[in-house]
Amino acid sequence: MLASLSRRASASSVRLSRVAAPVAVGACRSLSAFPAPRLFDYETVTRNLTVADAIESVEKAFGALAKGHVDVPMPMHIGIEESAIAGPGDCHIKGGYVAATPTFTVKLACVSFYKNKAKGLPPGSGIFIVVNAITGAPLGIFQENRFMTDLRTGAAGAVAMKHCSSATQDVVGFIGCGAIARNMARGAAAVRPFKGVAYAIEGAEAFAKEMQAELGMPFTVAPSAQALCGESDVIFTQTPGGKTVLEKSWLNPKGVTIIASGSDQPTKQEIPNDVLAASKYISDLTKQTSKVGELRAALGAGVMQLSDVHAELGEVVNGTKKGREGSEIIVVDLTGTGAQDAAIGQVAWDKLSKL
Numbered sequence: 001m002l003a004s005l006s007r008r009a010s011a012s013s014v015r016l017s018r019v020a021a022p023v024a025v026g027a028c029r030s031l032s033a034f035p036a037p038r039l040f041d042y043e044t045v046t047r048n049l050t051v052a053d054a055i056e057s058v059e060k061a062f063g064a065l066a067k068g069h070v071d072v073p074m075p076m077h078i079g080i081e082e083s084a085i086a087g088p089g090d091c092h093i094k095g096g097y098v099a100a101t102p103t104f105t106v107k108l109a110c111v112s113f114y115k116n117k118a119k120g121l122p123p124g125s126g127i128f129i130v131v132n133a134i135t136g137a138p139l140g141i142f143q144e145n146r147f148m149t150d151l152r153t154g155a156a157g158a159v160a161m162k163h164c165s166s167a168t169q170d171v172v173g174f175i176g177c178g179a180i181a182r183n184m185a186r187g188a189a190a191v192r193p194f195k196g197v198a199y200a201i202e203g204a205e206a207f208a209k210e211m212q213a214e215l216g217m218p219f220t221v222a223p224s225a226q227a228l229c230g231e232s233d234v235i236f237t238q239t240p241g242g243k244t245v246l247e248k249s250w251l252n253p254k255g256v257t258i259i260a261s262g263s264d265q266p267t268k269q270e271i272p273n274d275v276l277a278a279s280k281y282i283s284d285l286t287k288q289t290s291k292v293g294e295l296r297a298a299l300g301a302g303v304m305q306l307s308d309v310h311a312e313l314g315e316v317v318n319g320t321k322k323g324r325e326g327s328e329i330i331v332v333d334l335t336g337t338g339a340q341d342a343a344i345g346q347v348a349w350d351k352l353s354k355l
């Protein structure tokens with residue numbers, strides 16, 4: 001009797017499960033089937049990610065970019081007009097996908113919300129959204145408030161130094177000593193040991209002291225940009241780009257690699273036109289540097305043509321174009337690409353999702 005009940009029960013559960021199966025499949029198809037994206041707050045992001053984490057991934061992303069294997073759509077901008085209840089402010093949305101990687105990234109950066117100051121808040125904030133490239137489901141939201149952008153910029157500086165300077169170029173100057181300079185110094189330190197030289201309108205002393213303690217390499221402060229150029233083999237420039245920061249006659253005649261990242265808008269220029277014209281010029285992405293980078297200014301002044309571009313950085317990474325060959329002036333023009341954003345998004349997900 002019990003046996004026959006249990007047989008009937010199991011037969012009915014088989015029937016039930018057969019009946020239930022389509023319901024279960026239907027449930028999987030419901031819009032609630034994706035797990036909620038994980039939220040990583042600013043503290044978690046800043047405590048667990050470094051420039052060094054990003055370098056390899058950003059290097060591969062540049063290689064893929066040069067082969068046309070990265071989808072980087074045009075950025076989107078939302079202007080928040082000032083009114084009694086809003087703004088003023090700007091929201092920039094960018095994204096990218098490096099082919100054959102498991103995630104893609106959308107980045108939302110809010111800047112110039114100047115009224116925040118009265119509320120004791122900074123004028124900018126931002127998130128990265130990292131999305132599963134198989135299912136299209138958002139995996140993680142990273143509250144980074146520009147931290148991940150600064151990391152991927154420092155990682156690009158490291159890639160530029162690795163591929164466009166020689167091992168003997170070990171005096172590294174930093175013109176402009178703010179947030180980007182700190183990430184450039186961390187990136188450079190991952191390439192080779194160096195003697196650092198700092199110059200800025202403000203903050204060079206604090207930068208030199210902090211970087212020397214953090215990186216365990218000697219840093220000095222130069223009395224002028226000219227003095228810095230005279231002794232540097234590699235020069236990172238990361239000023240707001242309101243005016244040019246060096247002159248051709250100041251540069252080391254044994255050869256110099258200038259890695260310029262301050263110009264990322266059509267109004268900016270850090271490197272003079274005669275230096276650009278005399279250089280072996282390498283862009284992160286020529287279609288972008290021709291609009292917002294140092295190249296824009298040189299093209300506008302008629303001292304360079306697009307045909308004067310020696311290479312994109314990814315071509316040098318891939319070995320299809322050469323980096324340093326002798327005592328030439330090399331300028332690497334970094335404006336920041338969606339490929340770097342996609343790379344740092346992948347790194348952040350890989351590392352932080354395991355916490």
Ligand SMILES: NC(=O)c1ccc[n+]([C@@H]2O[C@H](COP(=O)([O-])OP(=O)(O)OC[C@H]3O[C@@H](n4cnc5c(N)ncnc54)[C@H](O)[C@@H]3O)[C@@H](O)[C@H]2O)c1
Nearest residue numbers: 176177178179180200201202238239240261262334335336
């Ligand atoms: N290329 C990229 O991917 C990328 C990414 C992020 C930011 N940026 C750009 O990098 C630049 C620097 O950003 P940040 O956050 O480090 O700024 P910051 O304000 O933290 O630091 C700027 C530094 O430059 C110095 N400076 C200003 N004008 C100078 C001049 N003429 N000569 C010497 N020093 C000068 C300042 O004193 C300060 O030390 C900005 O223009 C920013 O838009 C570029």
